[in-house]
Amino acid sequence: MNQQKIDKVFEQITKNKRIHEAVLFVENADGDFSCSKGYGGKDVDTPFLMASITKLFTTTCILILKEQGKLSLEDEVTKYFKDDTLSKLHIYKGKEYSMRLTLxxxxxQTSGLPDVFEEGSNNAKKRAIHKDMQFNFDEMITLTKQLKPHFAPNMKKRAHYADVNFDMLGKIIETVTNSTLEEVYQQFIFDPLELKSTYLLKNDCDFVPTFYYKNNVLYRPEFIKSSRASGGGISTARDLMIFIKAFFTGRLFDEKVFHELEFINRLQVSMFPIHYGAGLMSIPLNGFATLFMGKGELVGHSGSTGSFAFYLPSKDLFFVGDVNQISNPALPIRLVMRLAVSLKS
Known part of the structure; x- marks a missing residue:
């Protein structure tokens, strides 16, 4: 019955004219139930851009370092960055909060910082659609300073999704470990889980998947290489399934941490119905977005290029895959929500 429901939802989503290729992989924790679907030549071993799912990898490293006692989430960012980097980064209603930001x-995502990727008339997403471009961390900080923050840190339990938050976490990881982010991912995640097809771009010979903007195929190696901690990862559905299971079942860090960090906040209206917690998205299934037909919640992350990796605790099911379309970031969210609601009984 579950197989038939999954087949139906996947067939419906791939009828969308914007979907040129897709892959879906569904399993329970023990692997007793496993289902994979491919479209347009993709399968569970086809590399694709993880985009913001990479944030789960960055979150993993932060939580491992926290567990090792090498950092605290209450640390102020002044511990890790020079004053000239932070100065004027966060000025809200004439008051500067830059030095008060914490991990x-x-x-x-409660810093209130703006998102250079999506915001502003010349945002990074628009520029990347038209041409490949490279930027470094300092340039990202400079661009962020040119935009206005949305609120003071911790203001009214608000959250605003911004890549710069995770770009900063990536730099903090490198400072604490005295290693590159690629090396830390390898040590903390890739090697323990034996992930053979997951990586951050390092060399010109590394394979770079293409992605679609509407009907156009885009190849953007420099942009992807620049995204790193916030969205530069590449993986396959098979590898990503191994990772998302490990993330939620305690193979990488003590899963009790989720109880310590369980509060979530609703993100900006443009990202409805997504909420955000400790480095991961939460999507309630019992509200208006599902016409009150679902129950429980999905937890995990999606990416702007159409990737997704979510866990449905109420059914003990994991959903990973990719619809490879950057023009509508809501597509992977809709797919996973439809799957979750169809499998409610």
């Missing part, structure tokens, strides 16, 4: 603000 928790970054991880929970």
């Amino acid at each position: 928790s603000n970054l991880l929970f």
Whole structure:
């Protein structure tokens, strides 16, 4: 019955004219139930851009370092960055909060910082659609300073999704470990889980998947290489399934941490119905977005290029895959919500 429902939802989503290729992989924790679907030549071993699912990998490293006692989420960012980097980064209603930001603000997206990727008339997403481009961390900080923050840190339990929060966490990881982010991912995640097809771009010879903007195929190696901690990862559905299971079942860090960091906040209206917690998205299934037909919640992350990796605790099911379309970031969310609601009984 579950197989038939999954087949039906996948067939419906791939009828969308914007979907040129897709892959879906569904399993329970024990692997007793496993289902994979491919479209347009993709399968569970086809590399694709993880985009913002990479944030789960960055979150993993932060939580491992926290567990090792090498950092605290209450640390202020002044511990890790020079004053000239932070100065004027966050000025809200004439008051500067730059030096008061904490790791928790970054991880929970409660800093109030703007998102250079989506915001502004010349945002990074628009520029990347038209041409490949490279930028470094300092340039990202400079661009962020040119935009206005949305609220003071921790203001009224608000959250605003911004890549710069995780770009900063990536730099903090490198500072604490005295290693590159690629090396830390390898040590903390890739090697323990034996992930053979998951990586951050390092060399010109590394394979770079293409992605679609409407009907156009885009190849953007420099942009992807620049995204790193916030969205530069590449993986396959098979590898990503191994990772998302490990993330939620305690193979990488003590899963009790989720009880310590369980508060979530609703993101900006443009990202409805997504809420955000400790480095991961939460999507309630019992509200208006599902016409009150679902129950429980999905937890995990999606990516702007159409990737997704979510866990449905109420059914003990994991959903990973990709619809490879950057023009509508809501597509993977809709797919996973439809799957979750169809499998409610």
